[in-house]
Amino acid sequence: MRDSNHVTIHNLTKIYKKQNSEVLALNGISLNVSRNEFLCIVGASGCGKSTLLRIIGGLDREYSGTVSIGKTKITGPGLDRGIVFQEHRLLPWLTVWENMEFALQKGSKEEKNKLIIDHLKLVGLERFKNAYPGQLSGGMSQRVAIARALVNRPEILLLDEPFGALDALTRLKLQQEVLDIWEQEKTTMIMVTHDIEEAVYMGDRVIVMSERPGTIKKEFTIDLPRPRNRSDTVFQQIRKEIYQEFRQVEV
Template sequence: MLALKDVGKTYPNGVHALERFSAEIQPGEIIAIIGGSGCGKSTLLRAIAGLDRASTGSVTLDNAVITSPHAEIGIIFQEPRLLPWLSVADNIGFGLADLPADARRERIAAALARVGLADKAAAWPRELSGGQAQRVAIARALVPQPEVLLLDEPFSALDAFTRRDLQDHLLDLWADTRPTLILVTHDVDEAVVLADRVLVMRPRPGRLFEEITINLARPRDRKSELFDTFKRRVLTALDRSLDRSVRDVTDKSSAGEAMWW
């Protein structure tokens, strides 16, 4: 179980990015974190990943306190971040350096086939499309079979069709080993189609505003009325979260900040 207790972050420049965030996340759960700009979503994710240390509170995974990157926690960023000097296959195997060569090759081949890129094994990253590159990134993160996979707006740079494809594909891959997924997103549709729970955050300082449980069976029909109902609920919560922050911060509110959709 992943436990977040009073996680807060104040950057050295004085920016108070995240305040007392607490949550308990069960193994195999899919969590979507959504909110306007500056609500500390990415800060939170980086603290869970152990890339940045929280200023207050703690992140624990199965009773191990996370202060630096952990073998059981993988992360996928907004950009694929593939290593341009390694072939697609070697990129996927990047985290498997400790395995004997045979076992590594098998795992890589299986992962390549699983993400539908078996024919691209020898290709260089720059020969891939954006969607293909992100699939390689997903394979690279999943191939060491982490308990927890963090995703920081992983599909936001892709076009709508590719994004949908990859959302469905991610669920497929998730079903293989059922890791915990924690997904930061701007996209209400994405949150509702993927998550068991949607955590709506509000900005300045970032904190949890509302938690919405999506008890819809998978696979979810994006066109169903029930799906729309949940989307409306998330949208309403987001609206309220931003209204309230506008009232809190009396000096200025920029239109750009409110454009989370």
């Protein structure tokens, strides 16, 4: 059994104001995420998946409803949350080590050095600490971005299409690496993805969102042992069921 709710979202509604018009992006989202759960969110383009993630991350504070971590309402960004985007967003004029160091917000120099080394080892890139982002492959850069997001030891890691810009083989490898990190670090993870197979492979639950305005259309509990076999009959059946929901969203 997992711990009680880690993230609690109640009646979340988000409206974007554009000149003289308004766009309802999210409508009455209510959702609980347990501690150490791996939650995946899928849905049509423009349904508000990334907006939801930004609100949990504290990057968007203009909404109605409540979003809380434990009993504390989210009012802005915090060290208890790390975010990984589709693009790595490393600072190109800084080395891998300097990018990591730039993200660290607390601790002595010795403590920071240990955190950087530990997290570069976690993603297998300690030998590249003096390299610049332009000297790294896309997959390596995204590993650094994941390490950077984890270096402050956040309770929650938010992943917004983190593998979307990678080739198929690198994507598969990083999926497993993120799962290894999740199991090792015991971090609650919430990931937005367009890839249904990826969601079934990685998630404890998969949330399917409706087209705009975004609501929770359906959720699936993925009760399969890990590591998961993508060719397994039950895996493929779950994938098919989610695909049918996803297809209906996009019609």
